Amino acid sequence: xxxxxxxxxxxxxxxxxxxxxxxxxxxxxxxxxxxxxxxxxxxxxxxxxxxxxxxxxxxxxxxxxxxxxxxxxxxxxxxxxxxxxxxxxxxxxxxxxxxxxxxxxxxxxxxxxxxxxxxxxxxxxxxxxxxxxxxxxxxxxxx
Amino acid sequence: xxxxxxxxxxxxxxxxxxxxxxxxxxxxxxxxxxxxxxxxxxxxxxxxxxxxxxxxxxxxxxxxxxxxxxxxxxxxxxxxxxxxxxxxxxxxxxxxxxxxxxxxxxxxxxxxxxxxxxxxxxxxxxxxxxxxxxxxxxxxxxx
Numbered sequence: 313x314x315x316x317x318x319x320x321x322x323x324x325x326x327x328x329x330x331x332x333x334x335x336x337x338x339x340x341x342x343x344x345x346x347x348x349x350x351x352x353x354x355x356x357x358x359x360x361x362x363x364x365x366x367x368x369x370x371x372x373x374x375x376x377x378x379x380x381x382x383x384x385x386x387x388x389x390x391x392x393x394x395x396x397x398x399x400x401x402x403x404x405x406x407x408x409x410x411x412x413x414x415x416x417x418x419x420x421x422x423x424x425x426x427x428x429x430x431x432x433x434x435x436x437x438x439x440x441x442x443x444x445x446x447x448x449x450x451x452x453x454x455x
Numbered sequence: 456x457x458x459x460x461x462x463x464x465x466x467x468x469x470x471x472x473x474x475x476x477x478x479x480x481x482x483x484x485x486x487x488x489x490x491x492x493x494x495x496x497x498x499x500x501x502x503x504x505x506x507x508x509x510x511x512x513x514x515x516x517x518x519x520x521x522x523x524x525x526x527x528x529x530x531x532x533x534x535x536x537x538x539x540x541x542x543x544x545x546x547x548x549x550x551x552x553x554x555x556x557x558x559x560x561x562x563x564x565x566x567x568x569x570x571x572x573x574x575x576x577x578x579x580x581x582x583x584x585x586x587x588x589x590x591x592x593x594x595x596x597x598x
Contacts, residue, residue, distance in 0.1 A: 357532050359520035370513050377502035389500050392535035396559035416539035418563045
């Protein structure tokens with residue numbers, strides 16, 4: 313039975329689900345920062361997923377990347393599966409700008425997370441993202 | 456006409472080619488660190504590849520990940536497409552250990568690259584990797 317890792321649950325808000333993955337948004341106003349977490353127990357690496365799940369993860373990652381590009385017009389996307397701290401497989405998708413506080417370095421460990429001013433500000437960013445997801449992404453928002 | 460970005464050519468040695476991507480190894484003895492560079496001009500993001508190329512990149516990434524796991528028995532793989540400095544699409548595949556100099560942080564910008572003692576030492580690591588690639592990876596070594 314899949315359960316979201318408590319560190320991801322603490323750091324993120326869950327926006328909804330794709331056929332394979334949960335879609336999370338990090339509570340960090342420095343960057344539009346989203347995560348895909350395949351709902352598969354005990355998986356820490358992309359290549360440990362079965363082939364059909366890997367294909368589905370690629371599809372969801374492409375849909376998410378297209379939506380981030382359309383909604384936020386970043387200068388660059390950063391897509392990464394690291395997991396040195398949280399072993400549950402999660403794939404970061406981060407909109408990066410030449411003007412953001414970590415540019416051009418990777419975001420991890422650069423500047424402290426900046427809290428959104430309130431839930432409404434956070435959900436405005438979330439809504440921009442989910443509103444840009446293509447129909448064939450198969451996204452279901454959290455009720 | 457595809458040409459490898461000069462910064463990647465300077466930082467890496469080219470080990471060979473998959474059907475889509477060049478396989479590079481970073482000149483940094485701190486970590487077994489490999490890159491896939493799809494041989495497509497003007498592409499900076501995974502989702503900008505055509506669908507068939509995305510599928511092929513996934514296949515090559517999975518083959519490379521399996522080989523890294525078999526050859527180096529890392530504690531974790533780090534797989535990432537960042538590209539804030541070098542806009543040509545390249546996907547890092549890094550074997551990480553709890554004992555490596557950057558753990559648990561991501562490797563970028565943590566400690567300076569450590570030169571391999573000589574070409575023979577570097578090629579020993581390269582040969583361990585390429586010897587572990589599965590046959591269906593379609594890998595062709597540099598002659």
